[in-house]
Amino acid sequence: MPELLDRPDQFDEDAEMSAAVLPAVPPSLDPATETDERAARRTLLDQIARLEGDLAQLFCTTFPREGFDWVVASPRGGPRVLPLAELERVRDALASRLAENRLQLDRRALVEERNRGRIEHMLLAPEQHKWALISNEDIGEPGCKHWHVRPRYGVLGMFLNWWRVRISSGCPLAGGRGRWP
């Protein structure tokens, strides 16, 4: 359309007229009311409660395994209504700790599964697992029980390749609580 392209002056005049008619953009003002953070805070409180519940469940699941870190960084000065940023920090710390411990438990469970399989092999063919020792701790169970491959009849069993699995009888009994009041 050469006619239109050949009339640049008229186009500029229209633009200037439009700018003169339109009202000027008002300067930005601070909001008269504070932003209501309550909805965000409520969501964060719910997330913290859920993550704390998940962490507590994981704590019970991992028992009696040791070596897990359950410390979650907590803000100082409580009990108080925490600002949004601190709620976020608590939420993130809980989520991070939960993820780390879940990963560690997965790794541990893999090793424990292998140890359970090894106990089965020890029981089936003890001569192939001479002197092997696996405890309840190695399979993630409470108590002091352990499976130990030992020679039958001591030195004689060692020479004749007579091996067996000895299973310990567990922990000593706890003491009493004293007499009835």
Add this chain to the structure above:
Amino acid sequence: MSALDLEPRPGWVAPDLAAELPGLELLQVTVAARARRSPRGVRQRLWALSSRFNGARAIAMRREPVPAAYRAFFRQIGLDPDETRTPAEAAAVERLRAGGFRSRGLPDDAALVATVETGIATLVLDADRIEGDVGLRLANRRERLGGDEGPVLDHGQVLLADAVRPLGTLFGDLVDGLAIDRSTERMVLIAVRVRGVPRVIAEEALWLAAGVLTTEG
């Protein structure tokens, strides 16, 4: 009057606090009782509770709804439940440490029985040293705990207070002069309920504590 005849009444919660932490509630009941050595029945009850409470139960406690609700609430108000233990967990740790629930006389045993049986945070104050009903509110700017000489509270701290003054921080230390002693004639039993805990369990805690306080013997 039996403990079940007592009707727990709700304490006040400041509107700004109630809006921030919905579900937070305080129930209270006043009982005529004196501080004394626990009767034999109460001591036997503690002994029996010790039998029911072992290490495995203490571990599994975190899965139980009421202790879990307190743990979550502690996180929400900036308390680390592994550092500042929830009332039920504190009782459990003490049970494991001492080998049993040791009797400390009334009213301490009453609060202990209620906390162990229900998991509810229960405390006992001298009713004649409190002005009006007990409630929960947020600390004001530059407010002090326990008079002009007391420590300055952080703005926004959650306080246990009566009509005229703060009595202490929630789940924290109380100001001096509220403790039960030989001159106490009336006690106010207080249960702090948090979100996720049914109200009837908090009422049960108060009935249990009142029942223990009024045990004859």
